Amino acid sequence: MNTQTTPKQHLPVIIVGGGQAGLSVSYYLQEQEIEHLVLERKTLMHSWQSQRWDSFTLVTPNWQCNLPGHPYDSDEPKGFMRRDDIVAYLKRFADKVKPPVREGVTVNRISIASDGSYEVTTSDGNYSCDQVVIASGGYQAPIIPRMAEKLPDDLFQMHSAQYKNPEQLPDGAVLVVGSGQSGAQIAEDLHLAKRKVILATGDAPRVARQYRGKDVVEWLHDMGYYDISVEQHPLREGVRDNTNHYVTGRDGGREIDLRRFAQEGMELYGLMENYDGENLLFKDNLAANLDHADKVYRNINTRIDTWISEQGIEAPAATEYKADWQPSEERGKLNLADANIGSVLWCIGYRPDFAWLDAPVFNGMGHPQHTRGVSAQTGLYFIGLPWLHTWGSGRFSGVARDAEYIAQQIKSQAAGEEVKSEFASIEI
Template identity: 65%
Template sequence: MPSTPEPSQPAATAHHYSVIVVGGGQAGLSMSYYLKQAGIDHLVIEKHTVTHTWRSQRWDAFCLVTPNWQCALPGYPYRGNDPHGFMKKDEIIDYLDGFIAMVDAPVLEHTEVRRVTPRPQGGYDVFTLQGQFSADQVVVASGGYHAPIVPRMAERLPAGIRQIQSSEYRNPQALPEGAVLVVGSGQSGAQIAEDLHLAGRQVILAVGEAPRCARFYRGRDVVDWLADMQYYDMPVSEHPLREGVRDNTNHYVTGRDGGRDIDLRRFATEGMELYGVLEDYRDGALHFSPNLAASLDDADQTYNRINAGIDKYIEKNGIEAPPASVYVPVWQPDAERTTLALGDAGIGAIIWCIGFRPDFSWLDVPAFNGRGYPGHVRGVTPHDGLYFLGLPWLHTWGSGRFSGIARDAGHLADLIGKRHAGYQRAA
């Protein structure tokens, strides 16, 4: 793995900054890029090291599920020779290392923010393990995936079964012998199940309600079609689901080996065992919901619906393209299997791939709804000088991705700059 360029380390005695950015991932570094351009003094505080998650929470065969041309961090677009390919883990890290070096952000690493509170006179106090700071404005750029979700039933499973969360998975060889139960079929679950399946491991997949999409359709990557259709420019305020889209599970697809569909039905014809949602463990057996057929059907309906939208776009614009098609299931479950005796299954490991919960408990500002999600409009909260950046669907589909972070960071930087100028005049 390439070494991370050493970011500048500001002195801990310089307590006040115009802006403090919490989080040193692609969002926090993008914010720093624009603040440096504007000449606004700031500090990025990172709990671990910059872009830590990309280095420590991805499996060995991980690759992007979006084409390389969508890697468009501010001032640092993809410059490789395979814009329609999918960068692998080491290539992603190389790309990020170049971005880190280019931005040269003022970063304080290995520093956990323990509390952020409003100051009576305006601005915010930021308490960390390295001391106390203050800022006129604060940007929360720590993402929305903090606490891995593992159900309490896991505590009752036999101690001899190794249990890990998706962020801990590395490769099939690192797991003990026996079948592997993968719980969840979102992007991580589906890709990890595929990784294990291709390695010849027996996989039991508890299928969730995640949708799927085609990798390629009518001669092009579906992402290319959707970009032309301006789907990625649609703000959350114009999406049919409005803010509800933020709760959606990502479509499963892969960029592996040049990109392809993930078809769980085909995996079933090759020996992968599919069940519905895992509900409980009791009396020595795993218990599943009888919803496997419905989940597979719903995923396929989404797949075909996206392709039908592309068909309409092609027809409306008179575009020459290969013929349209509709996915026809290659496998159907004979019946819903709702129990699996653990002693008969030979399961040696379980991988929990059911997502993460946000944890903003350190932010002592009443800015959250009943589900712990921050209230904001395009990252701007009702609280003066407090912003969020890098959350899924903060503004558009690309808000939490390499493709859309620049637009969001630039927008917030403009607002921060105007407020900063007001502070300067008042001083």
């Protein structure tokens, strides 16, 4: 993009991160004619190109893509864009926004000056600003546990962020650790490629793809689930720790049923806990993990049934999922050599890494504390985090609402007005 700008010592607003969240804020700041600069460590939208596997698809239908001024613009609203289509959609968004951006600039440190402004130290010089938006995302530092150091040096290991396709991996069985969205989808990708897969499960829930005539996402949308705020949710801020449900948009969308994979030859284990030098050690909770996933699946369907009944909606009859496969025993140990494991894929998520942000806005786990993206530190905002405000915040469906709200907060702060906790002009 030909949107590079020359360095300027002081700006009203700096946005850190050039993904869809950062550019959404830029869109609204431009509407309000507020001068700002986007600093992007690599290139705009780079994570969608570099940190997604070849067969990656959205797990939510295309119609939910609704970035500022850029709703879904192709001919499969009920389909699920693949990685290359997502990248193209986001490029069209960036071309519309035309953000003032400096790409290839790493933010090394942000600190608070004595007058309350922000000092921004980068790989391309120093800046200062009155307000700053952190749009670097919630998936920053890939988690690889310390037990990985115990595994043999010649065993191939990689994080899900690096995975592209089965051809990357050496011969032998593949141990996939983690059954959240990435783990379950990558396990399926390998399984469909006829690779031997050993899956160490966790407590991730699952969800149906289609139920009673519609995609479950459409039912949940109609029921208002994507608009429930953190403050309204029974778990309050604890909902931000929830694991996403596993499902896939692959081949037009379908459920992921680990029990069916087991019937087809995938080996399932409970939570992996350690390695004793010869054996991988697992917690005896495979049955509990599968039952928990199915319980969530059934509960969501039951809520849909209730909604259909209460609203008097005509829909196909309800169906009940029956578990056709049960583990015959809990296997707490697996000999690494006997299992012929040639590679390990760590699919256990990410941890926050805001070490470069020197501001008193973090909890004991290193997560930023905020209300709808607004921190207690005047002029410091976050966007693009899961459950920033609603379930939709971490999706293409909710980022526009979050960005508009933050842009209004920035405008009020710049005008010296009292910053409100809510804006009546934005529907919740």
